[in-house]
Every structure is written in structure tokens, then in C-alpha cells.
Amino acid sequence: MSEFIIYNTLSRKKEIFEPLNPGHVGLYVCGPTVYGEAHLGHSRPAITFDLLFRYLKHLGYKVRYIRNITDVGHLVNDADEGEDKIARKAKVEELEPMEIVQLYTNSYRRNMAQLNVLPPSIEPTASGHIIEQIATVQKMIDSGFAYVVNGSVYFDVEKFASVHPYGKLSGRKIDDLYTNTRDLDAQSEKRSSLDFAVWKNASPEHIMRWPSPWGDGFPGWHTECTAMSTKYLGEPFDIHGGGLDLLFPHHEAEIAQGVACFGHDPVRYWMHNNLITINGQKMGKSLGNFITLDELFSGTHPLLEKGYSPITIRFFILQAHYRSPLDFSNEALQAAEKGLERLLKAVSLIDGLQPAEHSTIDVAGLKEKCYAAINDDLNTPVLIAHLFDGVKIINSVNDGKASLNLTDLGILKKLYSDFVFDILGFKSETASGGAEKEEALNHVVDLLLNLRIEAKKNKDWATSDKIRNSLAELGFEIKDTKEGFTWELKK
């Protein structure tokens, strides 16, 4: 079998994946800031790295997958006058900040479960790791790359850049950064506009605050990831993932912080998923063009012609490569819905296929192609294309137009169970929707009873009795009335 290759943003190349400790993989992914409902944009990294998590496990690795919950709030504006995002929302809704956090954490987890995204091994919260973050900040001060001003601690980017490369992940040059940010903050307490807060002094009205050696405050945005990833995965660790929009400054800052704390790069493989666009534009909270997952599932959004099931969304996302942009449209979603249905329908036929003496199809070759696709930097669109080739095989065998021997049938069965359900994480959703099913049942019974009325008109007593008696056997009590009929289901 081919080797598993992933694209490393750090080298801008595809590299063979080899974990630091044979048999074990440490994976860290930037999770959500829980100050709003999860939207379509959140689903892409979750699904992308869920796929990675599932595939690594399929390969036999023991994976520790960490996905954080950011619940201490980032700064709203530039570091200085910023108000805590979560605190601000709390004031608006007159709730405790931690109520907001809990509310949206719950809804995020619920949405992820709907998308069949597996829970990570650990889901650490920033507020639960203040002590670790203070220790991390202290390390940066001790190493000389962070300085204290008025109860805040800033990372000294210029000093760092004079001894270590800064900007290597995002390809930025420090001189360019200067020319682009020069005019931003005239009266900043920062030594340089490029410096970023690793600990921020809390103003008296700031609600989310914790005591620290530098006074009451709260951690800077980038601090939690450095503290929590290395706490649970060590340093360096194998894979760090996240959205492309986090590449700069967040991930760049993480590298700098890691180097400052440990003297070496904290991460071996950096992976970034591309973004979902809507009408060609990034879907984002600040742009106000996002569709929440609940709206997407129910269809309650002006841009939606109808609701799309969670697994349809999953299929839609995995039908594009994770490093390519993906544009949202009703047409594309509907195509995904139909394609998924065809795939799952064929898979459901596999168990009923009859083995033949000889195979007319190269199933082993199909399996090889599937592994080659996923091994090539998680190329799910190509993988899914191969699985559709298999759909034709399955349907042809089912129609008696092709045949498979017992061995090949076994391979096929395992292949689809592994890839469709375990790795890609699709599942059949037809059994869901209790209310809709009941509604449909009502219509079906009405339909039968209307047929019975027609039969009675035609004096076709055999048919009319058959309908009534058969329904009675199933537990339906039928009463004829002047207007027609009534019925109820007796238990």
C-alpha cells in the first residue's frame, strides 16, 4: 500500500507522514470561539480533521486528538481598547459570560454530533487552563522574548525575529509587516506594532478576569493553544490543524511562542483547510453572510431553497479537496444530496449480492485506487469518484450484468464499510424524522380508506373488506361515517 502523504504548510510540500513516536499520533486543531451559533464555516475544519482522525485510526495509529474550546474571549479591536468578545455578548443578553460559553458549547457539540463528527480525545477550554497559560507566559518572559507593561505582557516580535525566523509559516517578511502596520497605533504601550499580547491586563469593568503575577487579567488569544497543545501532546508534537484564516497571525504566533518557550519548533506538520465561500466571498461572522448549521439543516434562511441534512453537508464538503475553496450554492447542495443518496443506496445492496464462480470485475484494483486517493493528502473527491465507480459495479452485479466471486464480494463489503462509514463518516439518515414519518403514515392510511370508498361505490366488497380487515389486523380501528371515515391506531 502507498504511504500516507500530507501537505505541510510549513514546507509548502507534500510530505510522507511519519509520527514522532511510532504507532502514536498527536493531533491538535483550533476549535471554535463559543460566542455564537456554529455556522457552515465551522463545519469544514471539524469535518476535515475528523476525517484525518478517523483515517489515522483506520491506519492503526493510537491518536490523541485535541480540539480546544476558546471561552475566554479574544479582543474585539486592536489589543489596546478591545472589549472581551464573550463579555460583550454577555452584557447584550444579560447573561453570565460562562452561561454564554456553556450555551454555545452545547450547541456546537450538538451540531458536530449531527454531522457525525467524532468527539476529540480531549476538548480543553481556555478558562480551564489559566494556570498553564500563566506558566507559558512566564516562560516567554524568562526566555527574554516577552515583556511586561502595565499589567499586560507582550511578545517581542522584533527581538524574536533577530534570532529566529519569524513569518516562515505564512511567508511573511518582517519588513513588509512593518510597512503595512506602521500607522495603526500611535500611543500603544507595545514596543512595536507587530508585538502581540500574551497576557492582557483587565480593565475594572472587564468581567472575565483571573489573578496573575502581573495583576488581574486574561490570556492573549494565541496563548491557550501553545499552553494546551504542549500540555497534552508534548513538544514537539505531530500535527496541528486549523482554518486557513488562522495561518496569520495565530499560527505564526504559536510557532514563535513555542520557540520562545521550548527553543524549537512546536509542531512538525501544519495542515490548513480552505474556506467555504458564499457567492465567492468568505463566509464569516464579521461579514454577516453566514448560515448557521441549524438554519442549514432546517432550511430557515433566505438563501436556502430547502433544508439539507447534516450528512449531505458532510458529503458536500468532502466532495471537494480540503485545501480548495468551496463555494456554497443550492444547486451544489442538491447535487450532493442526490449523489449521496445514490451512493448509500448502492451500499445497502451489497449485503444482498450473490457470489458467483468468477469475477468479471477487478475489485482489488478498486481498493488500491481508493487507498491511493486518500493517502494522497486526503484526496476525498478522487476517493469518492472511485467509490462511484464501485456503485456501478454493485448495481451491475445486482442486476446480474456482472459477477463477483466470494473473495471479491468480501473485499467489496469491507471496502465500503471501511471507507463510506468508518473513514468518510457517512451514514444513512432515512430512518430519522419521527414527525414527518407520522405525517406520511396518516396520508397513507387516508389513501387506503379513500380507495376503500371507491371500491364500495363500485360494490367491490372483496376489495373494501380486504382493506378494512388488513388495517384492523395492523391495529387500526376503522369507523364508517356519513361523511366518509375516521380511524385511529389502537395499541
Next chain:
RNA sequence: GGUCGGUUGGCCGAGUGGCUAGGCAGCGGUCUGCAAAACCGCGUACGGCGGUUCGAAUCCGCCAUCGACCUCCA
């Protein structure tokens, strides 16, 4: 303005120096009482202009255009 990335058939979306994914929609056929499903076949696309090459959608250059990042965002 700086940096990076994209531009593929009606739509979505892979890919690659010659062997021309896949899905959805469409058309023709087989099957079917009719339909649906399924299967078979069809459409020969790669932003524009140059260049390299026996050969480019794939490499190089220029232009156009769209987007991302440079501020919180997945």
C-alpha cells in the same frame, strides 16, 4: 499597497506535459403495462495573449479577473 492562492464543460468539482476523474442536470437507448430505479451510450471543457516543446488545459512570461491574509473570524 504588500503577500499568497484561484480562474476547468449547464452547475459543482478532481487532475495532469501526450493515455482526456466523478457527481448533478440534459439527450438517446435497454428494461418496464406506465413510471421510477438500474445499466449502456452521447456532449470532447480547461480566463486571454505570447513563448518553450514533436506535443500544453498541464511548464514559462505578460495581461485580465476573482478571492484570502495583512484586525476578531473556521
